[in-house]
Amino acid sequence: MGQLVEGVWQDTNTREVNRDGQFVRNASPFRNWVTIDGSPGPTGQGGFKTEAGRYHLYVSYACPWAHRTLLYRSLLGLEDVIDISVVHPVNMENGWVFDGYLGATPDRIGGARFMHEVYTRAEPGYSGKVTVPVLWDRATDGIVNNESADIIRMLGGPAFRGLARTWVDFLPADKLDEIDEINDYVYRTINNGVYRTGFAQSQQAYETGVAEMFEAFGVLDERLRDRRFLHGDQLLESDLRLFTTMIRFEPVYYFHFKCNVRLLSDYPNLRRHTRDILNLNGVRGTVFLDHIVDHYYLAHRRINPYGIIPAGASVDLDGPDWGPDEGQEIAAC
Incomplete structure (x- = not known):
């Protein structure tokens, strides 16, 4: 997967497996919050005030953690408030990249070739994993937060309530x-x-x-x-x-x-x-099975060294097995 070491990309193991062979996920390092008046949130520093068009999301359609933020953005109608950049689904020796894959986009903020360049733009000496999602701030030219659990609570909280086209309280x-x-x-x-x-x-x-x-x-x-x-x-x-x-x-x-x-x-x-x-x-438009399937089977070469995609991976989400029941209410709330 690779990581940054003092601002330099290294194609090395991120060491997330303990001595017992168990996978242990590293904590996200950027934990600032957008608030109505820019005051500090539950963690991190202040200075991130609610403003339409100020914030940007870096996401992968393949990643379940980034998918959370896309769901909130869609269900709350925040597409015109927060724009996105979408990485190529197959992250190899250079990590997440911005490349020509259907549905992927260029880096719409700084024109980076690699996602790790987004991290070093925010913090030139950064060491650690390079993950998505990332909530970026145009005003400070830096990363607000890269923890999906925090980002969805920001999007669904008071900070963005006044900007949402369709307000739903997901956290009563x-x-x-x-x-x-x-x-x-x-x-x-x-x-x-x-x-x-x-x-x-x-x-x-x-x-x-x-x-x-x-x-x-x-x-x-x-x-x-x-x-x-x-x-x-x-x-x-x-x-x-x-x-x-x-x-x-x-x-x-x-x-x-x-x-x-x-x-x-x-x-x-x-x-x-x-x-x-x-x-x-608003949900189906956030599900990209081509990105999901290609990411897991083609990027995880230690698990699947020949990049073979099994026939059973071709799940038809548009077929009757996954469609709504007759008469099913499909409004979010």
Whole structure:
């Protein structure tokens, strides 16, 4: 994957596997917040005031973490407020690049060739991973935040409420504790769990990850037995954070990351939840299966050295299995 070392790109291992062979994700280093008046947010420094057109998102359509931010941008109608640059889905020895792939774009801020140049533009001596999403600030010519969990709370919070075309409260105050509890569980067992399984370098690490993942599938399937969404009838943050992993399960994680204990169809309520969110207004336009499939099977050469894409990865999201039920309400709220 590579990383920056004192501002110089190195095609070296990012060392996210511990001695037991378990994948451990490094923390995101840029944690500033956009606020209404530019005062400091929960972490980082202040100086990032709400302004239409000031902020820019760097994303990959392949990446589930970046996908979260695209969902919020679409569902809240912030497309005219925050523009985007989209990297090529296959990140190899130079990391994420801006190149000619259908749906990808140039770097619309600084004309960078590589995403690591965006990081060194913000911090010339930066050391660490180069990830997406990145929320960029035109005014300070730097990175506000590169943690997806923070970015979606900014987009869905007070800072952008007055700029949203379609306001939806994905984080109601009376549900905050319950949302945080579900988020933590889903992150540990599923969002990051697929990577703990797919990037495991020991049998024990793999078996631990896959067992916890499918146990969580069962828990969530039961939770969804008598409710449309994870917290009831209202689409909330936890649902969207779960969705970006589950929409990738059949085409990539089941095969590529050996998450093949059971099919998603063996969890009818969890699959229905995924399908329901897919068919909400504004969601399908954020799902790019060509980027998703090519990224996982072509970029992860340690796992798939010959870049072979299995036949089962060709999931038809436009077919009847993934379309809305007859008469299904497809409005977001």
